[in-house]
Amino acid sequence: MASNRSQANKNLLLVGGGHAHVFVLEAFARNPEPGLRLILVAKDVRTPYSGMLPGHLAGLYSRDEMHIDLEVLARRSGATLIQDEAVGFDAAGKRALLRSGEALSYDILSIDIGITPDLSGIEGAAEHALAVKPIGDLLEKWDRLVEKALRPDGPRRFAIIGGGVAGICLAFAVRAFLGTRLSDPLHLALIGASDAPGINAGMRRRIARAFERRGIEVFKGEAAGVDPKGVTLSSGERIAADAVLVSTHAAPPPALAGTDWAKDEHGFLAIRPTLQVLNDNSVFAAGDCATMPAHPRPKAGVFAVRQGPVLARNLRRYGRGEALEEHRPQRKHLVLISTGDGRAIGGRGRFVAFQGRFAWRLKDWLDRRFMRRFT
Ligand SMILES: Cc1cc2nc3c(=O)[nH]c(=O)nc-3n(C[C@H](O)[C@H](O)[C@H](O)COP(=O)(O)OP(=O)(O)OC[C@H]3O[C@@H](n4cnc5c(N)ncnc54)[C@H](O)[C@@H]3O)c2cc1C
Numbered sequence: 001m002a003s004n005r006s007q008a009n010k011n012l013l014l015v016g017g018g019h020a021h022v023f024v025l026e027a028f029a030r031n032p033e034p035g036l037r038l039i040l041v042a043k044d045v046r047t048p049y050s051g052m053l054p055g056h057l058a059g060l061y062s063r064d065e066m067h068i069d070l071e072v073l074a075r076r077s078g079a080t081l082i083q084d085e086a087v088g089f090d091a092a093g094k095r096a097l098l099r100s101g102e103a104l105s106y107d108i109l110s111i112d113i114g115i116t117p118d119l120s121g122i123e124g125a126a127e128h129a130l131a132v133k134p135i136g137d138l139l140e141k142w143d144r145l146v147e148k149a150l151r152p153d154g155p156r157r158f159a160i161i162g163g164g165v166a167g168i169c170l171a172f173a174v175r176a177f178l179g180t181r182l183s184d185p186l187h188l189a190l191i192g193a194s195d196a197p198g199i200n201a202g203m204r205r206r207i208a209r210a211f212e213r214r215g216i217e218v219f220k221g222e223a224a225g226v227d228p229k230g231v232t233l234s235s236g237e238r239i240a241a242d243a244v245l246v247s248t249h250a251a252p253p254p255a256l257a258g259t260d261w262a263k264d265e266h267g268f269l270a271i272r273p274t275l276q277v278l279n280d281n282s283v284f285a286a287g288d289c290a291t292m293p294a295h296p297r298p299k300a301g302v303f304a305v306r307q308g309p310v311l312a313r314n315l316r317r318y319g320r321g322e323a324l325e326e327h328r329p330q331r332k333h334l335v336l337i338s339t340g341d342g343r344a345i346g347g348r349g350r351f352v353a354f355q356g357r358f359a360w361r362l363k364d365w366l367d368r369r370f371m372r373r374f375t
Helices: 019-030 052-057 070-077 135-149 167-181 201-213 301-320 355-370
Strands: 010-015 036-042 046-048 067-069 080-083 086-090 095-096 103-105 108-109 157-161 185-194 216-218 223-227 230-233 238-240 243-246 278-284 334-336 342-350 352-355
Touching: 010 019, 019 036, 019 070, 036 070, 036 103, 046 135, 052 135, 052 334, 052 355, 067 070, 070 230, 080 103, 080 301, 080 352, 095 185, 095 216, 108 301, 135 167, 157 167, 157 230, 157 334, 167 185, 167 201, 167 216, 167 334, 185 230, 185 238, 201 223, 201 334, 201 342, 201 352, 278 301, 334 355, 342 355, 352 355
Parallel strands: 010 036, 010 108, 036 080, 108 278, 157 185, 157 243, 185 216
Antiparallel strands: 046 067, 086 095, 095 103, 223 230, 230 238, 334 342, 342 352
Protein backbone atom coordinates (compact mmCIF):
# COMPACT_ATOMS: atom_id res chain seq x y z
CA MET A 1 0.00 0.00 0.00
CA ALA A 2 1.34 3.43 -0.89
CA SER A 3 1.29 6.21 1.70
CA ASN A 4 -0.93 9.29 1.59
CA ARG A 5 0.16 12.86 1.93
CA SER A 6 -0.16 14.05 5.52
CA GLN A 7 -1.41 17.60 4.79
CA ALA A 8 -4.30 16.25 2.66
CA ASN A 9 -7.70 17.23 4.01
CA LYS A 10 -10.15 15.80 1.47
CA ASN A 11 -10.67 12.19 0.45
CA LEU A 12 -10.73 11.72 -3.30
CA LEU A 13 -11.99 8.19 -3.85
CA LEU A 14 -11.44 6.63 -7.27
CA VAL A 15 -13.56 3.54 -7.83
CA GLY A 16 -12.42 1.32 -10.71
CA GLY A 17 -9.15 1.19 -12.59
CA GLY A 18 -10.61 1.95 -15.99
CA HIS A 19 -9.10 3.86 -18.89
CA ALA A 20 -9.94 7.34 -17.52
CA HIS A 21 -8.68 6.64 -14.00
CA VAL A 22 -5.23 5.58 -15.17
CA PHE A 23 -4.88 9.12 -16.57
CA VAL A 24 -5.97 10.57 -13.23
CA LEU A 25 -3.34 8.53 -11.39
CA GLU A 26 -0.68 9.48 -13.91
CA ALA A 27 -1.59 13.18 -13.68
CA PHE A 28 -1.40 13.14 -9.87
CA ALA A 29 1.92 11.27 -10.04
CA ARG A 30 3.37 13.99 -12.29
CA ASN A 31 1.84 16.84 -10.35
CA PRO A 32 0.71 15.94 -6.80
CA GLU A 33 -2.23 17.77 -5.21
CA PRO A 34 -1.43 18.33 -1.54
CA GLY A 35 -5.06 18.98 -0.52
CA LEU A 36 -6.33 15.62 -1.73
CA ARG A 37 -5.90 12.20 -0.14
CA LEU A 38 -6.12 9.73 -3.03
CA ILE A 39 -7.68 6.30 -2.56
CA LEU A 40 -8.17 3.81 -5.39
CA VAL A 41 -10.53 0.85 -5.09
CA ALA A 42 -10.02 -1.63 -7.90
CA LYS A 43 -11.36 -5.11 -8.43
CA ASP A 44 -8.31 -6.03 -10.50
CA VAL A 45 -4.86 -4.72 -9.66
CA ARG A 46 -3.77 -5.33 -13.25
CA THR A 47 -6.21 -3.54 -15.54
CA PRO A 48 -6.47 -4.71 -19.16
CA TYR A 49 -6.09 -2.29 -22.06
CA SER A 50 -8.85 -3.27 -24.48
CA GLY A 51 -7.07 -1.84 -27.52
CA MET A 52 -4.50 -4.63 -27.20
CA LEU A 53 -6.94 -7.42 -26.26
CA PRO A 54 -7.60 -8.67 -29.81
CA GLY A 55 -3.82 -8.54 -30.48
CA HIS A 56 -3.26 -10.56 -27.34
CA LEU A 57 -5.89 -13.16 -28.29
CA ALA A 58 -4.32 -13.37 -31.75
CA GLY A 59 -0.98 -14.16 -30.08
CA LEU A 60 0.69 -10.84 -30.95
CA TYR A 61 1.02 -9.41 -27.40
CA SER A 62 1.82 -11.11 -24.12
CA ARG A 63 -0.56 -10.79 -21.20
CA ASP A 64 1.87 -8.46 -19.45
CA GLU A 65 2.04 -6.19 -22.48
CA MET A 66 -1.74 -5.59 -22.45
CA HIS A 67 -2.10 -4.88 -18.72
CA ILE A 68 -1.51 -1.72 -16.70
CA ASP A 69 -0.18 -2.34 -13.22
CA LEU A 70 -2.32 -0.22 -10.90
CA GLU A 71 -0.05 -0.94 -7.96
CA VAL A 72 2.82 0.86 -9.67
CA LEU A 73 0.59 3.76 -10.75
CA ALA A 74 -0.91 4.07 -7.24
CA ARG A 75 2.55 4.09 -5.66
CA ARG A 76 3.76 6.80 -8.05
CA SER A 77 0.71 8.97 -7.43
CA GLY A 78 0.71 8.51 -3.63
CA ALA A 79 -2.68 6.78 -3.76
CA THR A 80 -3.76 4.13 -1.29
CA LEU A 81 -4.73 1.11 -3.34
CA ILE A 82 -7.46 -1.16 -2.02
CA GLN A 83 -8.11 -4.30 -4.01
CA ASP A 84 -11.82 -4.76 -3.56
CA GLU A 85 -15.07 -4.28 -5.43
CA ALA A 86 -17.60 -1.53 -4.84
CA VAL A 87 -20.98 -3.24 -4.52
CA GLY A 88 -23.02 -0.14 -3.73
CA PHE A 89 -22.91 3.49 -2.68
CA ASP A 90 -24.46 5.47 0.16
CA ALA A 91 -24.69 8.87 -1.53
CA ALA A 92 -26.26 10.62 1.48
CA GLY A 93 -23.53 9.38 3.82
CA LYS A 94 -20.86 9.83 1.09
CA ARG A 95 -19.60 6.28 1.37
CA ALA A 96 -18.69 3.50 -1.05
CA LEU A 97 -19.69 0.04 0.11
CA LEU A 98 -17.21 -2.70 -0.67
CA ARG A 99 -17.64 -6.45 -1.11
CA SER A 100 -15.36 -7.04 1.89
CA GLY A 101 -17.92 -5.26 4.08
CA GLU A 102 -15.79 -2.15 4.47
CA ALA A 103 -17.33 1.31 3.82
CA LEU A 104 -15.05 4.05 2.53
CA SER A 105 -15.89 7.72 3.13
CA TYR A 106 -15.27 10.27 0.44
CA ASP A 107 -15.46 14.00 -0.09
CA ILE A 108 -15.09 13.59 -3.85
CA LEU A 109 -15.94 10.38 -5.67
CA SER A 110 -14.98 9.36 -9.19
CA ILE A 111 -16.39 6.21 -10.79
CA ASP A 112 -14.84 4.44 -13.80
CA ILE A 113 -15.97 0.80 -13.53
CA GLY A 114 -16.93 -0.06 -17.10
CA ILE A 115 -19.91 -2.23 -17.95
CA THR A 116 -21.26 -5.72 -17.40
CA PRO A 117 -22.42 -7.74 -20.40
CA ASP A 118 -26.16 -7.85 -20.98
CA LEU A 119 -26.87 -11.52 -21.53
CA SER A 120 -30.48 -11.25 -20.41
CA GLY A 121 -31.96 -11.29 -23.93
CA ILE A 122 -30.15 -14.48 -25.00
CA GLU A 123 -31.52 -17.60 -23.35
CA GLY A 124 -28.82 -19.94 -22.10
CA ALA A 125 -25.97 -17.48 -22.78
CA ALA A 126 -25.02 -17.20 -19.11
CA GLU A 127 -24.52 -20.98 -18.89
CA HIS A 128 -23.24 -21.89 -22.35
CA ALA A 129 -21.38 -18.84 -23.68
CA LEU A 130 -18.31 -16.89 -22.77
CA ALA A 131 -18.94 -13.18 -22.12
CA VAL A 132 -16.21 -10.89 -23.40
CA LYS A 133 -16.53 -8.50 -20.45
CA PRO A 134 -15.16 -8.30 -17.83
CA ILE A 135 -11.94 -8.91 -19.72
CA GLY A 136 -10.21 -10.41 -16.65
CA ASP A 137 -12.76 -13.24 -16.51
CA LEU A 138 -12.63 -13.65 -20.28
CA LEU A 139 -8.87 -14.29 -20.27
CA GLU A 140 -9.14 -17.17 -17.80
CA LYS A 141 -11.98 -18.73 -19.79
CA TRP A 142 -10.13 -18.14 -23.06
CA ASP A 143 -7.10 -20.06 -21.71
CA ARG A 144 -9.32 -23.03 -20.89
CA LEU A 145 -11.02 -22.84 -24.28
CA VAL A 146 -7.68 -22.77 -26.13
CA GLU A 147 -6.47 -25.74 -24.11
CA LYS A 148 -9.58 -27.70 -25.14
CA ALA A 149 -9.41 -26.50 -28.76
CA LEU A 150 -5.85 -27.73 -29.13
CA ARG A 151 -6.88 -31.29 -28.22
CA PRO A 152 -7.63 -33.55 -31.22
CA ASP A 153 -11.28 -33.87 -30.13
CA GLY A 154 -11.61 -30.21 -29.07
CA PRO A 155 -14.10 -27.60 -30.37
CA ARG A 156 -13.78 -26.68 -34.04
CA ARG A 157 -16.96 -24.64 -34.56
CA PHE A 158 -16.88 -21.21 -32.97
CA ALA A 159 -19.55 -18.51 -32.99
CA ILE A 160 -19.21 -14.91 -31.87
CA ILE A 161 -22.41 -13.04 -31.03
CA GLY A 162 -22.10 -9.27 -31.51
CA GLY A 163 -21.35 -7.50 -34.75
CA GLY A 164 -19.85 -4.36 -33.19
CA VAL A 165 -16.18 -3.37 -33.34
CA ALA A 166 -15.35 -5.71 -30.44
CA GLY A 167 -17.06 -8.70 -32.12
CA ILE A 168 -15.30 -8.01 -35.42
CA CYS A 169 -11.91 -7.69 -33.66
CA LEU A 170 -12.55 -10.97 -31.83
CA ALA A 171 -13.45 -12.81 -35.02
CA PHE A 172 -10.16 -11.82 -36.65
CA ALA A 173 -8.24 -12.67 -33.48
CA VAL A 174 -9.80 -16.12 -33.03
CA ARG A 175 -9.21 -16.92 -36.70
CA ALA A 176 -5.58 -15.75 -36.56
CA PHE A 177 -4.78 -17.64 -33.35
CA LEU A 178 -6.64 -20.94 -33.77
CA GLY A 179 -6.60 -21.03 -37.57
CA THR A 180 -2.81 -21.32 -37.58
CA ARG A 181 -2.61 -23.81 -34.69
CA LEU A 182 -5.26 -26.36 -35.54
CA SER A 183 -4.52 -29.11 -38.02
CA ASP A 184 -8.18 -29.52 -39.07
CA PRO A 185 -10.46 -26.75 -40.34
CA LEU A 186 -11.87 -24.14 -37.98
CA HIS A 187 -15.44 -22.96 -38.54
CA LEU A 188 -16.05 -19.44 -37.39
CA ALA A 189 -19.33 -17.51 -37.50
CA LEU A 190 -20.02 -13.91 -36.54
CA ILE A 191 -23.62 -13.08 -35.65
CA GLY A 192 -24.70 -9.44 -35.66
CA ALA A 193 -28.11 -7.84 -35.51
CA SER A 194 -27.04 -4.62 -37.22
CA ASP A 195 -24.06 -2.87 -38.80
CA ALA A 196 -21.33 -1.90 -36.34
CA PRO A 197 -21.66 1.75 -35.26
CA GLY A 198 -18.61 3.87 -36.05
CA ILE A 199 -17.65 1.74 -39.07
CA ASN A 200 -18.09 3.55 -42.38
CA ALA A 201 -19.12 1.95 -45.68
CA GLY A 202 -15.53 1.73 -46.98
CA MET A 203 -14.39 -0.12 -43.86
CA ARG A 204 -17.43 -2.34 -43.98
CA ARG A 205 -16.55 -3.45 -47.51
CA ARG A 206 -12.94 -4.14 -46.53
CA ILE A 207 -14.01 -6.10 -43.46
CA ALA A 208 -16.48 -8.16 -45.51
CA ARG A 209 -13.74 -9.05 -48.03
CA ALA A 210 -11.29 -9.92 -45.25
CA PHE A 211 -13.92 -12.15 -43.61
CA GLU A 212 -14.59 -13.88 -46.90
CA ARG A 213 -10.90 -14.55 -47.51
CA ARG A 214 -10.58 -16.07 -44.03
CA GLY A 215 -13.76 -18.15 -44.27
CA ILE A 216 -15.49 -16.22 -41.46
CA GLU A 217 -19.22 -16.58 -42.05
CA VAL A 218 -21.41 -13.62 -41.18
CA PHE A 219 -25.02 -14.07 -40.07
CA LYS A 220 -27.34 -11.08 -39.91
CA GLY A 221 -29.83 -11.59 -37.14
CA GLU A 222 -30.50 -11.46 -33.46
CA ALA A 223 -29.31 -14.30 -31.25
CA ALA A 224 -32.21 -15.59 -29.15
CA GLY A 225 -30.61 -18.58 -27.45
CA VAL A 226 -27.40 -20.51 -26.87
CA ASP A 227 -27.13 -24.19 -26.00
CA PRO A 228 -24.25 -26.67 -26.00
CA LYS A 229 -24.80 -27.33 -29.73
CA GLY A 230 -24.97 -23.78 -31.01
CA VAL A 231 -26.94 -20.57 -31.41
CA THR A 232 -30.58 -20.03 -32.35
CA LEU A 233 -31.51 -16.76 -34.02
CA SER A 234 -34.85 -15.08 -33.40
CA SER A 235 -35.78 -16.05 -36.98
CA GLY A 236 -35.42 -19.69 -35.92
CA GLU A 237 -32.21 -20.22 -37.93
CA ARG A 238 -29.63 -22.48 -36.21
CA ILE A 239 -25.88 -21.94 -36.26
CA ALA A 240 -23.98 -25.00 -35.06
CA ALA A 241 -21.18 -24.17 -32.61
CA ASP A 242 -19.13 -25.94 -29.94
CA ALA A 243 -17.98 -22.67 -28.37
CA VAL A 244 -19.77 -19.31 -28.27
CA LEU A 245 -18.39 -15.91 -27.31
CA VAL A 246 -20.77 -13.02 -26.57
CA SER A 247 -19.85 -9.41 -27.16
CA THR A 248 -23.24 -7.69 -27.29
CA HIS A 249 -24.91 -4.82 -25.50
CA ALA A 250 -23.53 -3.37 -22.34
CA ALA A 251 -25.48 -3.28 -19.10
CA PRO A 252 -24.68 -0.86 -16.28
CA PRO A 253 -22.62 -2.25 -13.39
CA PRO A 254 -24.90 -3.59 -10.61
CA ALA A 255 -23.13 -1.37 -8.03
CA LEU A 256 -24.95 1.67 -9.48
CA ALA A 257 -28.44 0.18 -9.40
CA GLY A 258 -29.45 1.10 -5.84
CA THR A 259 -28.35 4.74 -6.00
CA ASP A 260 -30.52 7.81 -6.63
CA TRP A 261 -27.93 9.30 -8.93
CA ALA A 262 -29.22 10.53 -12.29
CA LYS A 263 -29.12 7.82 -14.96
CA ASP A 264 -29.95 7.47 -18.63
CA GLU A 265 -32.77 5.21 -19.84
CA HIS A 266 -30.46 2.15 -19.66
CA GLY A 267 -29.23 2.81 -16.11
CA PHE A 268 -25.80 4.33 -16.89
CA LEU A 269 -24.83 7.38 -14.81
CA ALA A 270 -25.92 10.60 -16.51
CA ILE A 271 -23.10 13.13 -16.43
CA ARG A 272 -22.59 16.77 -17.36
CA PRO A 273 -19.85 17.94 -19.70
CA THR A 274 -17.83 18.59 -16.52
CA LEU A 275 -18.06 14.79 -15.92
CA GLN A 276 -20.10 15.36 -12.74
CA VAL A 277 -23.21 13.24 -12.17
CA LEU A 278 -26.22 15.45 -13.02
CA ASN A 279 -27.68 15.50 -9.49
CA ASP A 280 -24.56 15.18 -7.33
CA ASN A 281 -21.72 17.66 -7.76
CA SER A 282 -19.30 15.68 -5.62
CA VAL A 283 -19.58 12.58 -7.83
CA PHE A 284 -17.74 12.28 -11.15
CA ALA A 285 -18.01 9.42 -13.61
CA ALA A 286 -16.20 8.49 -16.83
CA GLY A 287 -15.87 5.73 -19.37
CA ASP A 288 -18.50 3.17 -20.31
CA CYS A 289 -20.40 3.37 -16.98
CA ALA A 290 -21.45 6.95 -17.78
CA THR A 291 -23.45 8.68 -20.52
CA MET A 292 -23.28 12.38 -21.33
CA PRO A 293 -26.83 13.29 -22.45
CA ALA A 294 -25.57 16.63 -23.84
CA HIS A 295 -23.13 14.80 -26.17
CA PRO A 296 -24.07 11.11 -26.42
CA ARG A 297 -21.44 8.84 -27.97
CA PRO A 298 -21.09 5.06 -28.41
CA LYS A 299 -19.41 3.14 -25.61
CA ALA A 300 -15.77 2.88 -26.64
CA GLY A 301 -12.42 3.01 -24.91
CA VAL A 302 -11.35 5.96 -27.03
CA PHE A 303 -13.90 8.20 -25.25
CA ALA A 304 -12.85 7.01 -21.80
CA VAL A 305 -9.25 7.78 -22.74
CA ARG A 306 -10.12 11.31 -23.91
CA GLN A 307 -12.07 11.97 -20.70
CA GLY A 308 -9.10 10.96 -18.54
CA PRO A 309 -7.03 14.19 -18.62
CA VAL A 310 -10.17 16.38 -18.25
CA LEU A 311 -11.31 14.27 -15.31
CA ALA A 312 -7.91 14.68 -13.64
CA ARG A 313 -8.01 18.47 -14.05
CA ASN A 314 -11.63 18.73 -12.87
CA LEU A 315 -11.08 16.57 -9.78
CA ARG A 316 -8.17 18.84 -8.88
CA ARG A 317 -10.23 21.99 -9.55
CA TYR A 318 -13.23 20.71 -7.61
CA GLY A 319 -10.96 19.97 -4.65
CA ARG A 320 -9.66 23.55 -4.76
CA GLY A 321 -13.13 25.06 -5.25
CA GLU A 322 -12.28 26.34 -8.74
CA ALA A 323 -14.52 26.46 -11.83
CA LEU A 324 -14.60 23.23 -13.83
CA GLU A 325 -13.72 22.60 -17.45
CA GLU A 326 -16.31 21.29 -19.91
CA HIS A 327 -15.53 18.30 -22.11
CA ARG A 328 -16.98 17.85 -25.56
CA PRO A 329 -16.20 14.38 -26.91
CA GLN A 330 -15.02 14.33 -30.51
CA ARG A 331 -17.49 13.26 -33.20
CA LYS A 332 -14.99 11.52 -35.45
CA HIS A 333 -12.30 9.21 -34.23
CA LEU A 334 -9.83 6.83 -35.78
CA VAL A 335 -10.95 3.19 -35.76
CA LEU A 336 -8.26 0.56 -36.30
CA ILE A 337 -9.13 -3.13 -36.45
CA SER A 338 -6.34 -5.65 -36.43
CA THR A 339 -6.88 -8.59 -38.77
CA GLY A 340 -4.41 -10.57 -36.67
CA ASP A 341 -1.91 -11.15 -39.48
CA GLY A 342 0.26 -8.05 -39.27
CA ARG A 343 -2.33 -5.95 -41.09
CA ALA A 344 -5.25 -3.78 -40.02
CA ILE A 345 -8.33 -2.09 -41.44
CA GLY A 346 -8.82 1.53 -40.45
CA GLY A 347 -11.11 4.46 -40.98
CA ARG A 348 -12.31 7.80 -39.72
CA GLY A 349 -15.60 9.61 -40.12
CA ARG A 350 -17.87 8.70 -43.01
CA PHE A 351 -15.43 8.57 -45.89
CA VAL A 352 -11.87 7.66 -44.90
CA ALA A 353 -11.05 3.93 -45.06
CA PHE A 354 -7.73 2.14 -45.54
CA GLN A 355 -6.03 -1.16 -44.86
CA GLY A 356 -2.65 -2.83 -44.95
CA ARG A 357 0.54 -3.38 -43.01
CA PHE A 358 1.00 0.35 -42.36
CA ALA A 359 -2.41 0.42 -40.63
CA TRP A 360 -1.30 -2.34 -38.26
CA ARG A 361 2.03 -0.57 -37.64
CA LEU A 362 0.11 2.61 -36.80
CA LYS A 363 -2.22 0.75 -34.41
CA ASP A 364 0.69 -1.05 -32.76
CA TRP A 365 2.61 2.21 -32.36
CA LEU A 366 -0.40 4.06 -30.89
CA ASP A 367 -1.22 1.23 -28.46
CA ARG A 368 2.37 0.79 -27.30
CA ARG A 369 2.72 4.56 -26.87
CA PHE A 370 -0.44 4.55 -24.74
CA MET A 371 0.91 1.74 -22.55
CA ARG A 372 4.36 3.35 -22.15
CA ARG A 373 2.69 6.29 -20.45
CA PHE A 374 1.56 4.05 -17.60
CA THR A 375 4.41 1.61 -17.22
C1 LIG B 1 -12.63 -7.32 -27.61
C2 LIG B 1 -12.80 -5.84 -27.40
C3 LIG B 1 -12.13 -4.95 -28.20
C4 LIG B 1 -12.30 -3.58 -28.03
N1 LIG B 1 -11.59 -2.76 -28.86
C5 LIG B 1 -11.76 -1.43 -28.72
C6 LIG B 1 -11.03 -0.54 -29.57
O1 LIG B 1 -10.25 -0.95 -30.42
N2 LIG B 1 -11.24 0.80 -29.39
C7 LIG B 1 -12.09 1.27 -28.44
O2 LIG B 1 -12.24 2.49 -28.34
N3 LIG B 1 -12.77 0.46 -27.63
C8 LIG B 1 -12.65 -0.87 -27.74
N4 LIG B 1 -13.35 -1.70 -26.92
C9 LIG B 1 -14.25 -1.11 -25.91
C10 LIG B 1 -13.48 -0.84 -24.64
O3 LIG B 1 -13.08 -2.06 -24.05
C11 LIG B 1 -14.29 -0.12 -23.57
O4 LIG B 1 -14.99 0.94 -24.14
C12 LIG B 1 -13.35 0.42 -22.49
O5 LIG B 1 -12.71 -0.66 -21.83
C13 LIG B 1 -14.11 1.24 -21.46
O6 LIG B 1 -13.22 1.68 -20.49
P1 LIG B 1 -13.72 2.01 -19.03
O7 LIG B 1 -12.67 2.86 -18.43
O8 LIG B 1 -15.09 2.51 -19.04
O9 LIG B 1 -13.82 0.61 -18.26
P2 LIG B 1 -12.94 -0.69 -18.20
O10 LIG B 1 -11.81 -0.63 -19.15
O11 LIG B 1 -13.91 -1.82 -18.32
O12 LIG B 1 -12.33 -0.67 -16.73
C14 LIG B 1 -13.10 -0.83 -15.60
C15 LIG B 1 -12.19 -1.21 -14.46
O13 LIG B 1 -12.90 -1.11 -13.23
C16 LIG B 1 -12.78 -2.30 -12.48
N5 LIG B 1 -14.05 -2.51 -11.82
C17 LIG B 1 -15.21 -2.90 -12.40
N6 LIG B 1 -16.20 -2.92 -11.50
C18 LIG B 1 -15.66 -2.50 -10.33
C19 LIG B 1 -16.19 -2.28 -9.04
N7 LIG B 1 -17.49 -2.48 -8.78
N8 LIG B 1 -15.36 -1.87 -8.05
C20 LIG B 1 -14.04 -1.65 -8.32
N9 LIG B 1 -13.49 -1.84 -9.53
C21 LIG B 1 -14.30 -2.24 -10.53
C22 LIG B 1 -12.43 -3.40 -13.48
O14 LIG B 1 -11.67 -4.40 -12.85
C23 LIG B 1 -11.65 -2.63 -14.53
O15 LIG B 1 -10.28 -2.61 -14.24
C24 LIG B 1 -13.17 -3.09 -27.05
C25 LIG B 1 -13.84 -3.98 -26.21
C26 LIG B 1 -13.67 -5.33 -26.37
C27 LIG B 1 -14.40 -6.28 -25.46
